[in-house]
Amino acid sequence: MKKSLLKASLGGAFLLSMFAAPDSKAQSADRPWGLSIYASANQARTNIRNDIWDMSNSSWGGGLGINRYLSPTFDLGLQLNYFNLRQDRVTGTMYGFGPNSFDNEMGTANLGLKLKLNNGKILKEDAFLKPYLIAGVGATYASVEAYITQGAGPAQMKYDDGKLRMNYMAGAGLGFRLTESISLFAQSTLNYPSTNSLDGIAPPDTDELNDRYLQHQFGISFGLGKATDTDGDGVSDRRDKCPDTPAGVQVDKDGCPLDGDGDGVPDYLDQCPTEAGSAALNGCPDRDGDGIRDSEDECPDQPGTAATRGCPDADGDGVADKNDTCPDTPAGTRVDANGCPVVLDRDGDGVNDDVDRCPDQAGSAENMGCPGLDAADSTYMANVPKIHFEFNRAVLRRSSYATLDRISTMLNKYPYYNLRIAGHADHIGSNEYNQDLSMRRAEAAKAYFTDQKGISSDRIITEGFGEERPVAPNTTNAGRAKNRRAEFRLFIQ
Template identity: 55%
Template sequence: MKHLVTTTVLGLALLAAAPRGQAQTADKKWGIGLMGNAFQYKGNYGSDYWNFSSNKYGPGISINRYLSPGLDLGLHGNYAELKGTQNAGNTFATNVVNVNLALKLKLNNGWAFKEDAVVQPYLLAAPGWTYTSRESLYNGARNDEDKSYFDLFGAAGINFRLSESVGLFVQTGQHIPLNANIDGDQNRDDNKWDDRFLQHTVGLNISLGKAKDTDGDGVPDRKDKCPDTPSGVQVDENGCPLDKDKDGVPDYQDQCPDQAGKAELQGCPDADNDGVRDSEDECPDQPGTAALRGCPDADGDGVADKNDKCPDTPRGTQVDANGCPLVVDSDGDGVPDNVDRCPNTPAGTKVNAIGCPEIPADIRKLEQPVRFRTNSTQLLPSSYPALDKMVRALKDHPEYSLRIVGHADSRGTAEYNQGLSERRAASAKRYFTGKGVDPARIPTLGMGESAPAAPNTSSSNMAKNRRVEFRFEFYIPGQEGGATPQP
């Protein structure tokens, strides 16, 4: 029959056009639909709408393209044979082929339903083309006709997500082929939709192809929160490597996968937080150093406390394997290097208790205090000669430094006098640095009113307390002020 040929041609054409290797989801953007339809005619011979005993059945097929979470585009094709009888002289049997370009508005767009929801309602607007091939009698005379029309089609439906690749859908819509004469009745109304029909559909949307999965972990790139996972690594539903102990270090990189640990220790625990993993820590309950396999060394001599027989050795002292000092006197001055503030003083030099040379008496005589006016930090010109002698001594003896200590009388608050004494010491220091003396050799200190030279009971005594004092010391580079000789 003519309608069977038409159906076969349409089906083959649509199947040939269906793309392979893709799918109609956010991951696979192409799909194909296979449909079974029930058609119900309405026209000049009456209405079969919602009368399911009068259904006329036919197949359908569609090609669908994902556009966005809320929209799909589809090309739909359907076939039906509509029949009707008004009386013995007025009958029709019309083959109908529809091809429609459908825009689907999906309600599972993240607003009412999630995109991967099981229930996915939608609306369909699908203008298209309708071809009719009619065999009919009108008032007993043959009234056959083959003709095409512009078709308006709108529908509503629900898709049920069975899996990532298959969905079952049901849909109902109405076709209005404009100016169509499906039943052959020659008495036409003024409008363009005398003859139309409902289409009730049940079908399958089938996903074709494979979602893009760059790292090959089985989770599509769109859902993969860890898209660069190395090949072969086990992942969770989000595409991220498994992390059994939940410590932020994936199992494939975790050297202690059953114990929560630290990323910097490849996922291994460190109970005492000393940077040495517990499995390698010989003192796991005491913070230590990596060099001593996690054990502490209180005196810093390189021997772990648990092995140190002399745990209180001064820092910098050379020790033996038991952590006890080696008696070393590099300069032969009788003072062991571990307490010698001047360990490189030539042997034979007269030394004091800290291993540094004594400051000669003629240098000590230069240590004359300098006085200031009340609430002043300005040096008096009368002090310049004494200061210049100290400058000369520093230039002649680069091994010396000069400590400057500022003082104040008791007038004013203690806080103010402390700041005043510091400013006085700084003023004196500027005099020396202005003469070319290295600032590192001029340490300063402010004592406020805490160390008076005389009781603050008279003007003359207060004048004695407004002063800076000087103290020559042995200069050791890197130690501000150098060593402090014993008096």
């Protein structure tokens, strides 16, 4: 009855493992729970049997394991085993008993801690070979049926009992990673159950525990569960170095988009996936570094401009040097398709538009293509009255307003003319002081034009000459008053 219950419970565990295995995956940090099924070969050392290293007398069994991933270095596993230890009739006597035989059905449950050597320090976690050490503690239930002969007579005593004892085990194993889904393994452990009567014989007058057995396991391991893969690229989030890869993009083993030419631009974004290039050009090469991809560059080995399709343009006229018949055209000159100046004179004044400051008004070369002042204005500017200031001040005298108003009228009449104002001072005071005073006087005149008459300040240039350019002797008050002045000149920029 005891043996039947033991077989039934372990048989149910085997059926559970067979149904669970097909949907499982290899155990890892991504799938922390694992399931193992295995066969075992067992050799024992008892009081009447000593063939622990003799494979020819092995007893066969099987079992399953439930494993939990703890870290790259450690796993925790529960192993459930069933096997048979037996010995046919042995002649001779031992401890006053003999000949003897026994048949022992055993079930064990061991909780073991596994030390993995493929932990990323000694071997890679995904290495093909996965060596490990294991040690643990558990329980052994032995259903022993023994026939013991006492003395030299033929009478035998039947021993039939069940024993539940602690079990200690330690050993080593080697895993073989077949795919990411499946691993094979082989493991050997030495087991010490805390009993000395696995064969039904307990030696008298001793507390020594003689019984032990060596168990060799050969099986297959699967993982349980499904790894998290947020971007759906087939690489779990734990191992994915590029967790936000767009759907449908091919990735490498680290979960990053493929980059066939190794230029740092993934193939799905690389417009030149077979040629190393730069990110700025979407993965396309640019040998001359001018910012124009080689496939669009008509001069791929000479830096150029986008306007000339990657070719040099020394004079900057928009015509590539290789096509430029006039390679030294001044900057800003309008050119034709050959890079030569385009001669235009819209107003027909004999001054080409490229140098004509008034291209739509006929003028003269002396005036840079602009019309000159009419006779009255020209005569006035040739003898323009000087304006004067208070002593030691940059304050205009009221007598100066008429001159300023007339010049303001001409600035509005001739919008292509600008005005230069030169300030002056008498000799009283230091050179530095008079220089500053003359500049302030020129600025005071400018302020009249800009503030009172609305003339743009961009059309007026001021300068100061201090006491350097007197128009009268500084030896009299009248002479000094004439030297405190501002002078004006109209010009075309």
